[in-house]
Each structure stands twice: as C-alpha cells, then as structure tokens.
Amino acid sequence: MISSGFLEFNGAVQVYNHACDSNPHNVSLISLPVIRKGFDSDVRLFRRGICSMRNFRLSDVCATPQVSIMNHITPVSDWNSDDSMRPSIETALILIRHGESMWNEKNLFTGSVDVPLTRRGVEEAIEAGKRISNLPIDYVYTSALIRSQMTAVLALIQHRCKKVPIIIHNCNEQAEAWSQIYSDEARKQSFPVIRAWQLNERMYGELQGLNKQEIAKRYGEEQVHEWRRSYEIPPPEGESLQMCSQRAVGYFKEHIEPHLQSGKHVMVAAHANTLRSIIMYLEKLTSRQVIGLEVSTGVPLLYIYKEGTFMKRGSPVGSSEAGVYALTRNLALYRQKLDEMSC
Numbered sequence: 001m002i003s004s005g006f007l008e009f010n011g012a013v014q015v016y017n018h019a020c021d022s023n024p025h026n027v028s029l030i031s032l033p034v035i036r037k038g039f040d041s042d043v044r045l046f047r048r049g050i051c052s053m054r055n056f057r058l059s060d061v062c063a064t065p066q067v068s069i070m071n072h073i074t075p076v077s078d079w080n081s082d083d084s085m086r087p088s089i090e091t092a093l094i095l096i097r098h099g100e101s102m103w104n105e106k107n108l109f110t111g112s113v114d115v116p117l118t119r120r121g122v123e124e125a126i127e128a129g130k131r132i133s134n135l136p137i138d139y140v141y142t143s144a145l146i147r148s149q150m151t152a153v154l155a156l157i158q159h160r161c162k163k164v165p166i167i168i169h170n171c172n173e174q175a176e177a178w179s180q181i182y183s184d185e186a187r188k189q190s191f192p193v194i195r196a197w198q199l200n201e202r203m204y205g206e207l208q209g210l211n212k213q214e215i216a217k218r219y220g221e222e223q224v225h226e227w228r229r230s231y232e233i234p235p236p237e238g239e240s241l242q243m244c245s246q247r248a249v250g251y252f253k254e255h256i257e258p259h260l261q262s263g264k265h266v267m268v269a270a271h272a273n274t275l276r277s278i279i280m281y282l283e284k285l286t287s288r289q290v291i292g293l294e295v296s297t298g299v300p301l302l303y304i305y306k307e308g309t310f311m312k313r314g315s316p317v318g319s320s321e322a323g324v325y326a327l328t329r330n331l332a333l334y335r336q337k338l339d340e341m342s343c
C-alpha cells in the first residue's frame with residue numbers, strides 16, 4: 001500500500017509518501033529526508049484540513065499493526081478550543097510575466113504593441129505551467145495582449161486538475177450571451193480567464209518598435225535607464241511606471257484582491273511593468289526600491305494572501321517543487337487532493 005500526506009516540520013510543510021508491504025510493521029517513509037533525520041522529535045501531521053497537530057513518532061507506526069500513518073489523524077471534532085491549531089484562510093496569488101515575445105527577442109521596445117511569443121516564449125510558458133501545476137487556481141487574469149494570453153493558456157493546460165481555460169467574452173451583451181455555458185459541470189471544470197486592458201504593458205510612447213540598444217546609444221544609458229526603470233519619469237509620450245501603476249494596481253485592488261479576500265486563488269499573467277507596479281504594491285516597495293526590481297519572462301511568482309498581507313513564497317524555479325516552495329498547509333492539502341484524484 002502506498003499513501004501520502006503532509007507533515008509540517010520546522011515550519012515547512014512536506015509532502016510524504018509511505019509504503020507498507022505485507023508486514024504492517026514494516027513501514028518506510030520515502031521522499032521525506034527531513035523527517036527521516038529528526039524522526040523522533042515532534043512532527044505535526046495534517047491531512048485534508050480535518051486533522052489537528054499531534055506528536056508523531058516512528059514507534060506509533062511500527063507498534064500498531066494494520067494501522068497506517070493516516071489513522072493517527074485526529075478528526076476536527078476532537079479539536080480542543082485552541083483556535084490557533086485550526087487552518088486559517090489563506091489564498092494563493094500567482095504572478096507570471098509572459099514568455100519571451102518576438103520583440104523581446106529582437107530587443108525592441110514593445111509596450112502596448114500586440115506581439116506574440118517566440119518558440120522559446122512558448123516553452124517558457126509550458127515550463128511555468130508545470131511549476132504551478134499543483135497550485136490551486138480559481139480565477140485567471142490576463143492583459144488584453146496576446147503574449148500574456150498565450151502564456152496563461154499554455155501554462156494552464158499543464159495543470160494537474162485538467163480544467164479547461166475559457167476566455168471570458170463580456171465586452172458587450174451579445175458577446176456575453178453568445179458565450180454562455182449551459183452546463184454547471186462544464187463551468188466547474190474550467191478556468192475563467194478574464195482579460196483586462198488595465199493589465200497591459202505600460203505604453204512606451206515614441207519608443208515602441210525601436211531597438212533598446214540603439215536608443216541607449218542615441219540618448220545615453222542613464223537616460224534610457226530612467227525611462228525604463230524610474231517610477232515617475234515617463235518615456236517620450238509614454239506612461240511612467242506611476243501612471244501604469246494607477247490603472248494596474250487600481251484594477252488589482254478593485255477586481256483581484258476581493259477574490260483573494262473571499263478565499264479564491266488567482267493567477268495573473270501580465271507584463272514586466274504592470275507586474276512591477278503590482279509587486280511594488282504587494283511588497284510595499286518605495287519608488288527608489290522599485291528601480292531595482294526586474295521581472296523575468298515566464299517565471300511564476302507565488303504570494304500567499306493571509307489576514308490582509310501578502311507573503312512571498314519564492315519562485316518555482318528550483319529543480320523540484322520542494323526545493324522551491326515551502327508549501328503552506330492549505331496548498332499542501334490541495335496538492336494531496338490532486339494526488340488522490342490521479343490515483
């Protein structure tokens with residue numbers, strides 16, 4: 001028998017599998033190096049939000065024939081009045097800058113120009129999707145530009161829950177009426193993908209279509225760096241980060257944050273500068289600090305929203321999920337559900 005669960009140890013939740021052969025005393029834990037080492041110390045065991053914390057020792061398992069690790073879970077009804085032991089509401093926010101676009105490849109200022117991904121950008125989006133394939137997602141937001149939509153869809157089709165990304169067409173009544181779904185089941189099995197122009201890349205004005213290196217030669221590195229990275233200074237006839245932030249962060253606060261507050265998980269596929277402005281808001285960066293903030297193409301960033309604050313959980317660029325995220329309890333439980341569904 002092989003089963004899996006989640007253990008919290010030294011503050012990090014770990015996914016484990018355990019295998020029992022025909023001898024029920026012979027229980028081995030696999031993929032759990034951290035627990036193996038400190039096995040006899042306190043370990044907190046959770047499962048499906050219905051278990052409380054308890055001390056868990058190797059002897060518990062080995063001395064009890066026919067009893068698996070899961071049988072040591074305490075049901076929610078047995079919780080004592082210590083509320084701190086209950087799982088609290090937390091939601092995931094995933095931010096992804098689109099994969100490499102055809103103008104990123106040529107090093108051209110792109111801004112509001114609607115340019116698709118390169119082959120490499122497609123691969124980045126697929127890879128990003130694999131990195132987040134175990135994370136819960138209820139709503140997806142993209143800009144109105146094809147590069148962010150391609151990225152979102154390519155990433156979402158890697159998700160283990162196998163939901164179908166469906167682009168929401170609600171720009172007018174007819175579009176809304178004509179794209180109705182009349183099956184609750186089909187709706188449930190979908191990722192609603194909502195497009196918003198407010199999440200578009202900042203408008204780069206008269207720099208759009210020009211080569212970044214040539215512009216730096218013509219106007220000087222310093223000037224171009226100011227146009228590209230400062231908060232207040234706009235490029236010629238374009239938007240400053242501050243202007244871009246007004247629409248992007250404004251949209252985030254009005255449309256995305258309420259989902260997070262109500263327990264929904266959200267993914268946002270957008271652009272370097274709209275994401276810089278959103279990250280500036282999430283991490284409370286100053287206009288000086290944001291100058292040094294770079295967002296790479298196709299790398300998903302994970303934030304946990306809890307009790308009004310955003311906590312960065314790292315970016316899934318490591319070679320394994322465990323090496324990347326210290327999964328929170330709720331995310332670990334979601335992952336367990338996916339594991340069970342795919343058994």
Ligand SMILES: O=C(O)[C@H](O)COP(=O)(O)O
Nearest residue numbers: 108109110111201228272
């Ligand atoms: O619009 C662009 O050219 C890029 O997407 C972002 O460019 P930046 O790194 O110059 O802000």
